[in-house]
Amino acid sequence: MTQTQRRYDTLAAARNWSPQANGEFKQMHIKEVFGEFTLTLDDLRERLPKIVWQELKMTIEEGQQLNLSVADAVALAMKEWATEMGATHFTHWFQPLTGATAEKHDSFITPNQGGGAVSEFSGKDLIQGEPDASSFPSGGLRATFEARGYTAWDPTSPVFLIENQNGKYLCIPTAFASWTGEALDHKTPLLRSVETLDEQTKRALALFGVKSKRVTSTVGCEQEYFLIDQEFFYRRPDLMTSGRTLVGAKPPRGQELDDHYFGSIPDRVLSYMLEAERELYRLGIPVKTRHNEVAPGQFEVAPIFENCNIAADHQQLMMIVLKKIAKKYGFECLLHEKPFDGLNGSGKHLNWSLSTTEGMNLLEPGESPHENMQFLFFFSAVLSAVYKHQDLLRIAIASASNDHRLGANEAPPAIISAYIGEQLEDIIKQLLNGGLKKSMKSGLMGLGSPVLPTIPKHAGDRNRTSPFAFTGNKFEFRAVGSSQSVSFPIVVLNTAVAESIDTMCTSLEKKMEKQDLESSLKEVLVETMSEARDIIFNGDGYSDDWQEEAEKRGLLNLKSTADALPLLTDEKNINLFEKYNVMSSREVHSRLEIWAEQYVTNLNIEVDTTEAIAKTMVYPAAIRYINELTAAVKETSELGLDNYGSKEMLETVNGALNDLGKALVDLKKTQDELESEDLMDLCKEYRAKIIPAMGKIRDSVDFLERYTADDHWPLPIYREMLFVK
Structure with a gap:
């Protein structure tokens, strides 16, 4: 083996990193560090006049419009805090329709006529x-x-500082709109959906005799990701350009042993x-949570619930931080939904619930869900929304990258259905069969040894194949992709549920003109669930039987982004x-064009990268090996x-x-025969023709990887990338 033949040293990936190389890690005391780079409402209370703080609080908690005098006082407090913390610049931090974040930095310092500068x-x-x-x-x-566009401060999301080794800058979460006032970002529709959900939910609560200042959806997003050594990442053009391995043979060992999930976390x-x-x-x-995920090299981090708008901002920040810190430890953090073929992909598992500012979770069933009519009202509203807008939920998680994941390994299928568990399914059946009488009890479970405690047992099991599962006091939208912004999925859920609540309230109010609340409510619940019951499925989402059953029920099976968009x-x-008032027709049409163009563009990048790897790396390596075999023969x-063996290998x-x-x-x-000028038709052509053509190249390359001499193969292989840490 010569140096020119072997382009990298596998062991260097593990050998070149050490804890000492990354400096001394400061011991973490959570109470001391939590929120130190965030200016919260409580922090502002100490820095603002009482009347200003009260007005700002009403804007944040009740949606009251903010006036300029309050903004001036808040700006002064922000600048003082930021500069005290060492910040020299500020930026309006926004979320354009790229799916990433954007920022333009301006200095706090402004030159004056005297040759000096003022802050x-x-x-x-x-x-x-x-x-x-x-x-x-x-x-x-x-x-x-x-070119003109505007960013507008979102006072409901706290400002924060970003630090690197040479300084800090202040980030102000903002919406982003065009000169014509149309939304060019993810935040603006999200904030609009928050308003309509608040309005309709408070209307419903009033019928139950409950008052609330504000109601919002609360969200907690589990983030899955892969870590590989930078040594490998920078030697894989496909990972660098597209985020996934476009070629790569299945290794002898993947996740078959089930030994990585929840295993001991490697020191590095x-x-x-x-x-x-x-x-x-x-x-x-x-x-809150960290652990090994199912696939080798795959991990997860999950936060607790927050207001949906703040949670969406924090999700974007989480992805930035995960990738940034990985580099300090010689890793590359892969957020692609399917970076390795044949292994579990990565999702985001958007946990969604409804809560009041007073702390009431509207999706909390309680001990006797069949008697909790308020819970059943909102629970039914969510199921109705999922049934009526299963297409939008599928669109909300559509991308070229997520298409590789949906329905594969442990990811949910593309058919949108809702798992509600045995207890609630039984209650729905009782409701539709004439009356609510009982709730299945959770009970206790013994484990057969006196030294082990008797533990509480839930009334229903979990279903990991469900795209939209009820998990106690929330719904878990498991189909969301690991690399995407969670904002649009939240927009869809907020808006669709607001519509269902609106429809149910209108019917309820009309019935209450002639009868009492309880009788009217039962009729509304029966009407709602009679229509939406087909969305409920507690079985195996991977089975062929479910595919057939879903078709009989009239549920959509949109297997690709090209089908859904x-x-x-x-x-x-x-x-x-x-x-x-969440999006105008023009804004909706703009999203279709953007996402379709992104689908085609991402596939084009993959095509070009696949060709380059095959022609400039794999082909020459195979030729060199053929030359060796020819000489040997x-x-x-x-x-x-x-x-005989040499000839057989050569052939x-x-x-x-x-x-x-x-x-x-x-x-x-x-590629030359692609004919469509319409963007959506082009998406379908790419799905039907280009993706299979790329698959044939991958099959040939993966076959060659298994037969070409290791010292000739130019790419890090799965065995190395997944297991060398």
Whole structure:
């Protein structure tokens, strides 16, 4: 083996990292560090005049409009806090339709006429910024030559500091809109959906005699991710450009032994997790759980519930922090939904519930759910929303990357259904059969040894194949992809549930003109669940029987993004968003164009990368090995030795290389034959033609990986990437 043949040293990945190389980690005291880089409402209370603080609190907690005088006082307090903490710049931190975040930094220091400088930051600076709107995805809302856009401060999400080794800057969460007032981001529709959900939910609570200042959806998002050594990442062009391995043979050992899940966390990984958690705590992100996930090299972190808008901001920050800290430990954090073929993909598991500012969880069943009519009302409203808008829920998690994950290994299928457990399914059956009489009890479970405690047993099991599962006092939307923004899935849930509550309230109010609340409510629940019951499925979502059953029920089976996206602009969906002032028709159409273009663009990147790897890395490696085999066959023949094995290997490798060459030609031909000018039709062509053509190249490359000499193979292989830590 020569140095020119072997492009990297596998062991260097493990050998080149050590804890000492990353400096001394400061011991973490959670109470001391939590929120130190976040300016909370309580912090502002100490810095603002009482009347200003009260007005700001009413804006945050009750949605009251903020005036400029309050903004000026808040801006001064923010600047003083930020500069005391060492910040020199501020930025309006926003979330354009790229799915990532964006920021433009401005200094607190402004030169004056005397040649000096003053520190300035006014309410106007706080409330509004003016970034270029022409270079972000707009889906036709903005032409390239029309550049003006605005960022608008979101006072409901706390400002925070970002630190690196050379300084800090202040981040102000903002909405992002065009000069025409149309939303160019994820936050604006989210905040609009919060308002309509609050309005409709308080209307419903009033019928139950409950008053609340504000109701919002609360969210907690479990984040799954992979870690691999940077040594491998930077030697894989596919990981660098597309986030997933476009080629790579299945290793002898993957996740078959089930030994990684909840296993002991490797020291290097744990060191990384501890520092990442410290940075998340400093930003006020309440992470609660960490553990090994199912696939080798896969892990998870999960926070506790927060207001949905803050949770969405924190989710974006979490992804940034996970990737940033990984580099300090010689890792690369992979957030792609399916970075490794044949292994579990990564999701985000969006846990969603409804809560009042007074602390009441409206999806808490209590000890006797059949008697808890308020719970049954909101529970039924959610199920009705999922049934009526299963298309929107599928669209909300649609992407080229998530298409690889849905229905594979432990990810839920593309068919949207709701798991509610045995107890609640029994209650729904009682309701539809004429009356509510009892609730299945949870009880206790003994474990057969006197030294072990008797433990509480839930009334229902869990279902890991369900895309939308009720898990105690919340719903878990398990189909959300690991790399995506959670904002649009929350928008869909908030808006769809608001519509269901509106519909049920209207019916309830009408019935109450002639009869009491209890009788009216039972009739509304029966009407609602009679229509929505087909969305309930407690069985195996992976089974062929469920595919057939779902079709009989009329449920949608939108297997790819190309199948799902066109439904976004259906009349019922546009009417939903417009009725509740969440998005205009133009804004909805813009999302369709943006997401379709992103789908095609991402696949184009994968096509180009696959071709480059095959032509410039795999092909030359196979040729070199063929040359070696040819020389061996020739020399053994001249010596009169039996060279059957060498000949067989030569023919096998040469045949596989010919297959690869043909697959490359076929891919180019397929690209040349694409005819669609319509973007949605082009998406379908890519799904039907380009993806299978790429698959044939992968098959040939993966075959060659198994037969080409290891010292010739130019790419880190799965065995190395997954297990060398």
